[in-house]
Amino acid sequence: MSVEIILKELAEAFVDLARPSVVILWHLTVNYGLDPRYSYIQFINGNPAFLSFYHYLFNSIYTDIVVAVMIFSAVIMLVYNSLIKPYPATRLIIKMAVSSVLFIESYRISVLFLEISLAFYKAVYTLKPDWYSTVISGLSPENTLISILLNGSYILAIMLLFGILIIRQALIFFFILFIPVASILFMIPGSEKHVIKFYRIFFEIAFFPFFTVIILYLVGMFNNPFLDIGLIYVAATAPLFFVTEIYRYFQGSFNFLESDAIMSDISSSMEGITPESMLNGNFTMETTIPDISEDLIPGITDTGGDIH
Numbered sequence: 001m002s003v004e005i006i007l008k009e010l011a012e013a014f015v016d017l018a019r020p021s022v023v024i025l026w027h028l029t030v031n032y033g034l035d036p037r038y039s040y041i042q043f044i045n046g047n048p049a050f051l052s053f054y055h056y057l058f059n060s061i062y063t064d065i066v067v068a069v070m071i072f073s074a075v076i077m078l079v080y081n082s083l084i085k086p087y088p089a090t091r092l093i094i095k096m097a098v099s100s101v102l103f104i105e106s107y108r109i110s111v112l113f114l115e116i117s118l119a120f121y122k123a124v125y126t127l128k129p130d131w132y133s134t135v136i137s138g139l140s141p142e143n144t145l146i147s148i149l150l151n152g153s154y155i156l157a158i159m160l161l162f163g164i165l166i167i168r169q170a171l172i173f174f175f176i177l178f179i180p181v182a183s184i185l186f187m188i189p190g191s192e193k194h195v196i197k198f199y200r201i202f203f204e205i206a207f208f209p210f211f212t213v214i215i216l217y218l219v220g221m222f223n224n225p226f227l228d229i230g231l232i233y234v235a236a237t238a239p240l241f242f243v244t245e246i247y248r249y250f251q252g253s254f255n256f257l258e259s260d261a262i263m264s265d266i267s268s269s270m271e272g273i274t275p276e277s278m279l280n281g282n283f284t285m286e287t288t289i290p291d292i293s294e295d296l297i298p299g300i301t302d303t304g305g306d307i308h
Contacts, residue, residue, distance in 0.1 A: 008144070011144045011145075011148055012144065014148060014151075015144065015147045015148060015151060018147075018148075018151035018152065018154075018155060019151060021151075021155055022151055022154045022155055022158065025155060025158040025159060025162065026132070026134070026158055027132055028162060029158055029161055029162040029165065030131045030132050030134075032162075032165075032166065033161070033162055033165030033166060034125070034131060034165070034209065034212075034213060034216070036118060036121065036122060036125065038169065039121070039165070039169070039209045040114055040117065040118040040121065040209075041118070042169075043110075043111070043114050043169075043172055043173075043176070044111055044114050044115055044118065050173065054107065054176070054177060057177065057180075058107075058180060062103075062180050062181065062184070065181060065184060066103070066184050069184050069185060069187060069188060070187070072188060073187050073188050073189070076188065076189050077092065077189070080189070087189075095186065095187050096187050098186060099183060099184055099185075099186040099187040100184075102183030102184075102186060103180050103183040103184045106179040106180040106183050107176065107179075107180075109179070110175070110176045110179055110202070113202065113203055113206045114172075114206050116206075117206045117207045117209075117210055120207070120210045121209055121210045121213060124210070124213050124214055124217060125213050127217065128217060131216075134216070134219050134220050150225055150226070150229075153226075153229045154225075154229055154232075157229050157232040157233050157236070158232060160232075160233065160236045160237075161212075161232055161233075161235060161236040164236050164237075165209070165212070168205055168208050168209075171205050172202075172205060172206070175198075175201070175202040175205065179198070179199075179202065182194075182195050182198040182199070183195065207239075208239045209239075210239075211235075211238065211239035212235045212236070212239050213235075215231055215234050215235035215238065215239075216231065216232070216235045218231050219231050219232065219235075
């Protein structure tokens with residue numbers, strides 16, 4: 001038996017094994033990754049064992065963390081008031097009130113994020129009656145080499161998608177457990193940006209399947225198996241980029257509004273300036289330049305001596 005015949009038989013064996021492997025992997029992805037029962041409902045309804053562990057942490061360990069954070073915040077405030085300037089009492093009260101509300105309602109807030117995301121997700125997911133048969137077409141080309149490349153690429157793409165969806169579920173459990181801790185840390189001066197970032201990441205993870213299912217809905221629509229593979233790769237990697245860019249867009253919009261307000265102040269300060277007054281030097285222009293320098297003491301003071 002020649003080497004050519006052996007290689008050919010091995011290639012055919014790989015193709016015969018790869019075809020059912022693609023189907024099995026896709027079924028696992030749809031059932032355990034995309035199905036709302038596992039992608040959302042298991043978190044919204046709550047697993048009894050998980051809820052029992054969550055309540056144990058909340059009522060036992062997290063209460064000790066609350067005391068420690070309050071003591072730490074008091075020490076920071078004492079140092080700040082002694083060495084820099086008095087900290088506004090109103091700001092401290094607001095921060096403590098917001099932190100307390102977020103801490104007490106942290107589980108409900110997490111579930112609310114998931115319920116909102118589920119409503120958007122189901123609007124797209126229910127459009128396709130049978131997600132299991134989406135990737136089965138186009139797996140049997142006549143050329144053996146193309147068949148190996150096609151099926152191998154399908155396997156890698158689906159494994160990547162499946163792995164990311166399962167990791168996302170594990171991360172949701174992680175965030176639900178630790179959102180109370182992040183919430184109570186909000187009262188510490190300088191922690192606002194980090195707490196907001198923590199919530200933002202959880203929001204992105206919660207909405208991840210919504211963007212994923214939109215892209216996967218296109219799979220099989222164009223009768224091009226190689227395009228389908230590309231769509232699966234995009235569905236596995238692009239959603240977090242979309243959500244992050246949306247956040248940056250809104251952040252940029254707020255920055256634009258702020259800069260527009262600054263320009264309005266400059267324009268108002270230039271009212272009454274005429275060519276004659278400029279030639280005679282009889283004009284004054286007052287404007288306030290915002291402080292955009294880096295923090296002198298990260299998390300505590302800025303150039304104006306204000307605490308964050």
